[in-house]
Amino acid sequence: MKRQLIPILFLFLPPLTVLVQGRGASADTLQVFALLHLLDEAIGTHKQYTDIRESRIARLKQRLADTDTADVAFFKWNGEIYKEYKAYVCDSAIHYLNANLVWAERRGSSEKACETRLELAYLMAATGMYEEASELLRQIDRTALPPRLLPDYYHCRYKLYEESGFYTSDDSFRERYQTLAACYEDSLMQLLPPASPLFLERQEERKAAQGDVDAALAINDARLNGVRPDTPEYALVTYQRSLLYRRLKNREEEKRYLALSALTDIRLCITDHASLWNLAQLLYEEGDIEHAYRYIRFSWDETNRYNARSRNLQTAGILSLIDLTYQAMQEKQNDCLRLYVALVCALALLLIAALAFIWRQMERLSAARSRLEQTNRQLLVSNRIKEEYIGRFMKLCSVYIDRLDAYRRMVKKKISAGQTEELLQMVRSREVADAGLKELYVNFDSAFLSIFPDFIEQFNELLQPGEHIVPRKGELLTTELRIFALIRLGIDDSSQIAEFLRYSVNTIYNYRAKVKNKARISRDDFETRLMQIR
Numbered sequence: 001m002k003r004q005l006i007p008i009l010f011l012f013l014p015p016l017t018v019l020v021q022g023r024g025a026s027a028d029t030l031q032v033f034a035l036l037h038l039l040d041e042a043i044g045t046h047k048q049y050t051d052i053r054e055s056r057i058a059r060l061k062q063r064l065a066d067t068d069t070a071d072v073a074f075f076k077w078n079g080e081i082y083k084e085y086k087a088y089v090c091d092s093a094i095h096y097l098n099a100n101l102v103w104a105e106r107r108g109s110s111e112k113a114c115e116t117r118l119e120l121a122y123l124m125a126a127t128g129m130y131e132e133a134s135e136l137l138r139q140i141d142r143t144a145l146p147p148r149l150l151p152d153y154y155h156c157r158y159k160l161y162e163e164s165g166f167y168t169s170d171d172s173f174r175e176r177y178q179t180l181a182a183c184y185e186d187s188l189m190q191l192l193p194p195a196s197p198l199f200l201e202r203q204e205e206r207k208a209a210q211g212d213v214d215a216a217l218a219i220n221d222a223r224l225n226g227v228r229p230d231t232p233e234y235a236l237v238t239y240q241r242s243l244l245y246r247r248l249k250n251r252e253e254e255k256r257y258l259a260l261s262a263l264t265d266i267r268l269c270i271t272d273h274a275s276l277w278n279l280a281q282l283l284y285e286e287g288d289i290e291h292a293y294r295y296i297r298f299s300w301d302e303t304n305r306y307n308a309r310s311r312n313l314q315t316a317g318i319l320s321l322i323d324l325t326y327q328a329m330q331e332k333q334n335d336c337l338r339l340y341v342a343l344v345c346a347l348a349l350l351l352i353a354a355l356a357f358i359w360r361q362m363e364r365l366s367a368a369r370s371r372l373e374q375t376n377r378q379l380l381v382s383n384r385i386k387e388e389y390i391g392r393f394m395k396l397c398s399v400y401i402d403r404l405d406a407y408r409r410m411v412k413k414k415i416s417a418g419q420t421e422e423l424l425q426m427v428r429s430r431e432v433a434d435a436g437l438k439e440l441y442v443n444f445d446s447a448f449l450s451i452f453p454d455f456i457e458q459f460n461e462l463l464q465p466g467e468h469i470v471p472r473k474g475e476l477l478t479t480e481l482r483i484f485a486l487i488r489l490g491i492d493d494s495s496q497i498a499e500f501l502r503y504s505v506n507t508i509y510n511y512r513a514k515v516k517n518k519a520r521i522s523r524d525d526f527e528t529r530l531m532q533i534r
Contacts, residue, residue, distance in 0.1 A: 028252040035259035154188035235264035445476035467518035
């Protein structure tokens with residue numbers, strides 16, 4: 001397994017080296033991080049391992065169904081199914097052992113019956129069914145056992161009294177059970193070959209109990225080299241190695257071998273295990289509540305699948321402790337989350353208020369820009385008006401100066417010639433003044449229409465249908481249009497308009513009122529809309 005893990009671990013070394021070495025962790029800690037990652041993945045995909053075991057059991061059950069119950073193969077296939085269930089589902093394993101026991105007794109096979117009773121007694125002793133295991137062992141005559149079954153008998157007795165002594169709450173019974181367990185272990189060790197796996201296992205535990213952990217580790221090394229990875233034996237040896245490191249108070253190595261054992265258990269779909277909940281307890285003590293809770297919950301679910309009372313009792317205490325701590329941690333996280341939500345809501349409200357303020361300021365800015373643009377347009381129009389009328393004013397002034405000069409020379413000539421009567425007639429006539437006014441209005445109209453070429457159309461849009469004002473042929477603007485043209489230029493004083501057009505003020509008032517009465521909009525809004533004509 002060590003050789004198999006090396007390439008796997010190298011996959012995780014680059015990212016984990018940065019993470020873990022940045023915290024000053026050792027190489028052992030780095031390996032534990034990698035193993036925990038693999039363990040998390042195995043837990044996440046454990047169903048596929050369950051499916052593999054279930055498919056093996058289904059095939060064995062099919063073979064059993066195809067076998068005659070009188071055939072010895074029936075005993076064999078029952079035994080194979082028992083092996084599959086032994087570390088998977090306790091009560092199913094017991095069921096198939098009982099079926100084999102009935103088969104052996106009915107056919108008078110005392111050796112097979114004894115062998116089955118020993119297997120059944122060991123399983124019951126290991127899972128807390130001490131009374132049942134004791135009853136089965138009482139049914140066996142040790143003196144009649146074949147030599148090959150004697151080690152199994154002593155091992156079964158040892159297991160029963162060792163488990164009873166460990167879980168009893170009475171000190172006197174504990175001492176008695178431990179004494180009996182030691183006696184049967186001595187008998188067992190005398191029968192086992194020194195190189196056998198069980199002999200090495202018991203020898204390792206004896207050395208550890210005597211305090212010689214180095215010697216126990218040496219034995220464990222030999223055992224570890226003698227088992228294949230991804231086997232139940234490997235899971236057991238690595239678990240027992242973790243117990244040796246616990247004695248040495250080497251927590252990193254203890255966690256590493258617990259993780260290796262638990263990983264093997266999960267991949268083999270072994271539900272009868274202690275590795276994972278021991279690892280959960282270690283992680284809990286170190287403050288890694290997330291991993292501890294995940295592992296103990298998974299271990300509890302697997303223990304329930306195995307369905308052995310003693311396993312439930314073993315994990316119930318640590319499960320309750322870790323569960324309470326996890327719930328407290330979750331509640332604390334929820335409190336923090338509620339606080340964060342409240343802060344986020346407060347920030348959101350502040351953000352909304354800020355956005356509303358910014359939006360209001362943008363609207364104000366937009367309105368100010370709109371007013372500024374309108375003012376700029378008005379200034380542009382005003383500048384155009386000024387440029388147009390100043391140019392025409394200067395041109396008219398020049399023309400009138402020339403005309404006055406020509407008129408002066410003509411008067412001088414008339415006077416010099418004594419033609420005073422003709423001069424008097426010319427002065428009395430309004431022809432010259434009317435011609436000047438007509439020319440002035442033509443200049444005004446043409447200048448205005450060059451600035452507001454669509455004035456007449458837009459002005460008529462303000463009037464009701466059928467009330468439009470249209471200049472006659474040869475005219476640019478009518479008197480009404482000229483009045484409102486002056487208003488559009490900003491001259492809204494009726495007296496000034498009257499002075500310019502040579503009308504009385506009342507006449508101007510009447511014209512203005514008459515046009516407004518024809519308007520399709522409110523009289524009060526008429527001149528406002530007039531000023532919007534471009």
